[in-house]
Amino acid sequence: MTRRYSALSLFKEGLAGQTGWKQAWRSPEPKPTYDAIVIGGGGHGLATAYYLANNHGITRVAVLEKGWIGGGNTGRNTTVVRSNYYYPESVELYGLAHRLYEGLSKDLNYNVMLSQRGMVNLCHSTAEMEIGARTVNAMQINGIDAELFSPDDVRRVAPIYNFSPDARFPVFGGIWQGRAGTARHDAVAWGYARAASRLGVDIIQNCEITDFIVEGGRCRGVQTTRGAIRAERIGMAVAGHSSVLAAKAGFRLPINSYALQACVSEPVKPILDTVVLSPGCGVYVSQSDKGEIVIGGGLDRIPSYAQRGNLPTLESVIAGVLEMFPIFGQLKLMRQWAGIVDVVPDSSPIIGPSPLPNLFLNCGWGTGGFKAIPAGGALLANLLATGKHNDISRPFDLDRFAAGRLIDEAAGSGIAH
Amino acid sequence: MQLFPCPFCGPRDETEFHYGGDAGNARPDGAEVPTDRWAGYLYLRGNPKGTAREIWVHMNCGEFFVMERDTVTHKVLSSTALGGEHTA
Numbered sequence: 423m424t425r426r427y428s429a430l431s432l433f434k435e436g437l438a439g440q441t442g443w444k445q446a447w448r449s450p451e452p453k454p455t456y457d458a459i460v461i462g463g464g465g466h467g468l469a470t471a472y473y474l475a476n477n478h479g480i481t482r483v484a485v486l487e488k489g490w491i492g493g494g495n496t497g498r499n500t501t502v503v504r505s506n507y508y509y510p511e512s513v514e515l516y517g518l519a520h521r522l523y524e525g526l527s528k529d530l531n532y533n534v535m536l537s538q539r540g541m542v543n544l545c546h547s548t549a550e551m552e553i554g555a556r557t558v559n560a561m562q563i564n565g566i567d568a569e570l571f572s573p574d575d576v577r578r579v580a581p582i583y584n585f586s587p588d589a590r591f592p593v594f595g596g597i598w599q600g601r602a603g604t605a606r607h608d609a610v611a612w613g614y615a616r617a618a619s620r621l622g623v624d625i626i627q628n629c630e631i632t633d634f635i636v637e638g639g640r641c642r643g644v645q646t647t648r649g650a651i652r653a654e655r656i657g658m659a660v661a662g663h664s665s666v667l668a669a670k671a672g673f674r675l676p677i678n679s680y681a682l683q684a685c686v687s688e689p690v691k692p693i694l695d696t697v698v699l700s701p702g703c704g705v706y707v708s709q710s711d712k713g714e715i716v717i718g719g720g721l722d723r724i725p726s727y728a729q730r731g732n733l734p735t736l737e738s739v740i741a742g743v744l745e746m747f748p749i750f751g752q753l754k755l756m757r758q759w760a761g762i763v764d765v766v767p768d769s770s771p772i773i774g775p776s777p778l779p780n781l782f783l784n785c786g787w788g789t790g791g792f793k794a795i796p797a798g799g800a801l802l803a804n805l806l807a808t809g810k811h812n813d814i815s816r817p818f819d820l821d822r823f824a825a826g827r828l829i830d831e832a833a834g835s836g837i838a839h
Numbered sequence: 840m841q842l843f844p845c846p847f848c849g850p851r852d853e854t855e856f857h858y859g860g861d862a863g864n865a866r867p868d869g870a871e872v873p874t875d876r877w878a879g880y881l882y883l884r885g886n887p888k889g890t891a892r893e894i895w896v897h898m899n900c901g902e903f904f905v906m907e908r909d910t911v912t913h914k915v916l917s918s919t920a921l922g923g924e925h926t927a
Binding site: 663666676723727732733734767 | 885
């Protein structure tokens with residue numbers, strides 16, 4: 423009967439032959455009505471359900487997931503956690519996510535393996551160094567840890583970078599965030615699922631939304647492949663498929679869906695203990711705890727819902743990796759995959775009420791949803807519980823496009839949008 | 840590597856093409872255009888899963904055209920010049 427994870431429970435289960443572990447989350451049948459429904463069982467959806475129960479005491483909640491939890495972008499990203507953004511609104515948002523990540527393993531009683539190994543955004547020219555200094559200043563003024571790195575500093579954290587005199591992208595310095603790092607992406611989904619389930623949330627997998635129930639001009643529930651489910655507050659956190667659900671609900675969003683690729687090499691001994699991003703090469707790289715070199719790059723060139731990625735982009739990403747780290751030329755690529763991301767014109771997320779009353783949005787995270795999971799969940803939970811914005815989510819409302827108050831974080835995302 | 844059909848040049852490498860947005864998204868006309876109409880034109884997108892009608896430009900010849908494409912399978916269904924006089 424071991425429900426909580428601890429050194430003592432590990433020891434006791436060791437003596438008992440590992441026979442007492444309970445399943446991490448329940449898989450109940452859907453009920454006909456709930457206080458709130460969360461569409462999407464990825465990181466943001468599961469976090470929303472957890473914070474609804476934990477922060478707001480709303481436990482009659484269903485998480486409806488089309489496939490299996492964490493099977494979309496939550497399991498397809500490059501696991502980087504950071505908050506090195508430029509505008510104050512973004513700093514509040516990603517700073518909140520970063521702080522929550524730092525306490526997440528303890529909050530959830532689930533080890534999400536946060537590893538704050540630091541991240542450097544390289545600068546490859548005098549002009550880039552000036553922009554780098556400006557970014558570091560902005561981050562420090564907004565209360566985020568940041569440091570302007572010299573070439574020697576970069577050499578200290580990433581000695582295997584291509585520092586040769588004829589390198590195509592020489593290092594002039596970089597933007598360093600020491601608190602940045604990586605976390606185990608599946609563990610984030612599973613940890614939130616387990617914690618939410620223990621608080622009474624129903625996690626319902628293999629349950630696809632076929633339509634919205636609209637009565638009196640308000641959303642009153644959803645039709646699903648497992649029957650009608652009703653609630654007075656409905657939130658959606660479905661990443662790349664936000665436009666598809668919005669079409670069912672009768673409105674459009676400022677979103678284009680693109681595939682974003684990543685790949686990993688075979689595992690090797692520890693050689694890179696930080697995250698390195700080179701805007702010039704269009705690539706960022708880290709080494710997983712297993713030893714694989716994890717490689718991410720820019721969006722595919724073609725709007726797409728195909729979760730596989732196309733060859734020209736992969737080719738340019740791999741070319742970039744070999745510019746940065748010629749030593750990786752010996753590695754074999756083990757896997758390549760893609761997730762569908764929802765790209766917004768100002769590269770900032772959309773959080774807030776939708777044009778259909780009772781339906782709330784958490785979407786548009788583009789290439790950077792993983793690092794924001796705790797904040798996206800906490801803010802959508804706040805909207806569902808109170809029906810209103812708080813100060814952090816207000817600037818990210820859908821109305822910013824008609825009002826012209828865009829938060830253009832294309833640079834903060836670090837990769838071309 | 841996928842080949843896209845330019846109505847003027849025939850099948851060419853996908854890297855020669857640039858995506859230009861939804862087909863049929865006409866610029867609002869007139870002196871008094873409401874704000875939400877402008878925002879709709881500038882920002883809102885159909886972004887369909889499945890068949891999509893899109894504007895593309897073949898960067899080598901510089902011509903804009905309409906391509907009908909499946910966004911899941913990437914299969915190209917048709918490719919027509921904006922005036923409609925060329926079809927690949």
